Amino acid sequence: MDPRRAETGKNSDQIQSGHVYHLALDIGGSLAKLVYFTKNDEHIVGSEKKKSPVKASGISNSSRNSPVLNGRLNFKKFETSKINDCLEFINSMKLHLGGCQQPESPGSQTITIKATGGGAYKYADLFKEKFGISLDKEDEMDCLVAGANFLLETIHQEAFTYMGNQKQFVWIDKNDLYPYLLVNIGSGVGMIKVEGDGKFERVSGTSIGGGTFWGLGKLLTKCKSFDELLDLSYRGNNRAVDMLVGDIYGGMDYSKIGLSSTTIASSFGRAISENKERDDYKPEDIARSLLRMISNNIGQISYLTALRFGLKRIFFGGFFIRRHPFTMDTLSVAVNFWSKGEAKAMFLQHEGFLGAVGAFMSSDKHGLKELLANQKVERPPSKLSFSLDQTQVPQQDGELNGDESIECSVYGA
Numbered sequence: 001m002d003p004r005r006a007e008t009g010k011n012s013d014q015i016q017s018g019h020v021y022h023l024a025l026d027i028g029g030s031l032a033k034l035v036y037f038t039k040n041d042e043h044i045v046g047s048e049k050k051k052s053p054v055k056a057s058g059i060s061n062s063s064r065n066s067p068v069l070n071g072r073l074n075f076k077k078f079e080t081s082k083i084n085d086c087l088e089f090i091n092s093m094k095l096h097l098g099g100c101q102q103p104e105s106p107g108s109q110t111i112t113i114k115a116t117g118g119g120a121y122k123y124a125d126l127f128k129e130k131f132g133i134s135l136d137k138e139d140e141m142d143c144l145v146a147g148a149n150f151l152l153e154t155i156h157q158e159a160f161t162y163m164g165n166q167k168q169f170v171w172i173d174k175n176d177l178y179p180y181l182l183v184n185i186g187s188g189v190g191m192i193k194v195e196g197d198g199k200f201e202r203v204s205g206t207s208i209g210g211g212t213f214w215g216l217g218k219l220l221t222k223c224k225s226f227d228e229l230l231d232l233s234y235r236g237n238n239r240a241v242d243m244l245v246g247d248i249y250g251g252m253d254y255s256k257i258g259l260s261s262t263t264i265a266s267s268f269g270r271a272i273s274e275n276k277e278r279d280d281y282k283p284e285d286i287a288r289s290l291l292r293m294i295s296n297n298i299g300q301i302s303y304l305t306a307l308r309f310g311l312k313r314i315f316f317g318g319f320f321i322r323r324h325p326f327t328m329d330t331l332s333v334a335v336n337f338w339s340k341g342e343a344k345a346m347f348l349q350h351e352g353f354l355g356a357v358g359a360f361m362s363s364d365k366h367g368l369k370e371l372l373a374n375q376k377v378e379r380p381p382s383k384l385s386f387s388l389d390q391t392q393v394p395q396q397d398g399e400l401n402g403d404e405s406i407e408c409s410v411y412g413a
């Protein structure tokens with residue numbers, strides 16, 4: 001079902017009983033992310049008439065029951081500074097009705113929505129005021145790790161490598177996933193050593209992250225949106241702004257320490273020796289140099305952190321990446337260069353939604369008890385599991401926005 005159809009004139013009761021939503025939020029320093037479930041129209045629960053448009057890959061039909069619920073898991077983001085747009089969207093889709101009643105006070109009408117990120121605290125009153133709902137706060141690191149583990153274990157083509165314009169999906173063996181380093185590049189950067197489900201430690205971080213790119217980029221190029229800044233960076237040439245080894249060594253390599261003449265010796269360093277004002281530089285060259293500087297820096301710190309803990313695999317998430325080839329390539333090259341090929345940089349299809357997916361999964365039994373609460377289930381399943389259809393993951397390499405929806409099924413055991 002296209003979730004936008006819910007905007008067309010149905011009242012909230014009809015929507016609530018007809019389509020069942022389940023919503024979780026991750027409100028970060030830059031972006032508010034929503035993950036919500038919408039039920040398929042054609043789904044029929046608890047009888048032989050079940051119709052499954054989706055095959056949950058990795059689980060053969062013979063080894064599994066038919067799904068008790070088919071639907072879509074939807075991903076959507078808004079700028080945190082425009083939180084009212086996010087509230088408006090939730091209202092228009094009646095997503096707030098997809099929360100759950102407080103278990104400790106079943107009679108009460110208080111609906112809670114799982115939420116993580118700093119905004120779960122900052123905007124709690126706003127959600128209460130606007131919708132009368134409470135935000136049930138989940139720890140941001142818990143959610144990032146839970147989201148990453150869930151996606152990596154569940155979705156067949158979630159992880160991929162990217163180097164030299166080559167994207168390659170990586171098959172993840174569930175039994176050989178840990179340990180790994182999760183580097184989440186949001187407004188700031190968090191580095192988490194993950195050793196298992198719920199077993200992790202935040203081991204490092206840096207304040208030079210996505211917010212730095214967007215903030216400095218805004219000041220230096222006067223662009224009005226993040227997409228505009230990304231667009232500029234596609235077209236720019238950092239050599240116009242950066243000081244290269246060759247600029248210092250008269251066009252020569254510094255081969256004794258392994259530096260070629262084209263290696264960046266000093267990001268933005270060219271500007272010190274040229275008698276130019278900021279406006280004399282092309283905004284696209286500045287954007288490119290900035291993106292490269294920040295990506296290189298994060299790649300290097302990530303490698304050093306991985307080295308410190310003997311980790312060979314680094315998964316990069318967060319919306320700074322935006323599946324931007326240049327960003328991914330720079331991060332990969334930095335990890336590969338510094339580790340002499342020992343460590344591997346990998347990326348996630350749902351890069352920016354790790355926290356929101358984690359919050360979604362943190363609901364009681366993955367929020368599925370509530371999902372089914374409004375269903376006429378003849379024999380309620382004792383144990384539930386949640387499968388995303390691996391065959392349906394969109395390949396949106398041309399689409400860098402990140403908002404999407406994927407088919408999924410809920411199974412009883």
Ligand SMILES: Nc1ncnc2c1ncn2[C@@H]1O[C@H](COP(=O)(O)OP(=O)(O)O)[C@@H](O)[C@H]1O
Pocket residue numbers: 027028029030031032079117185186187188209210211212213214226227317318319320321322352
């Ligand atoms: N449409 C956008 N608007 C603003 N920033 C964006 C956008 N898309 C990607 N970004 C980048 O993603 C970063 C935020 O990533 P995210 O993982 O959502 O972190 P946070 O939880 O801190 O908001 C921003 O700082 C910016 O670099």
Ligand SMILES: CC(C)(COP(=O)(O)O)[C@@H](O)C(=O)NCCC(=O)O
Pocket residue numbers: 027028029030117118140186187188189190204205206207
């Ligand atoms: C404070 C944060 C956890 C907030 O998460 P975010 O909204 O950036 O996703 C993050 O910005 C961060 O880890 N900053 C780096 C702080 C440091 O280690 O220096």
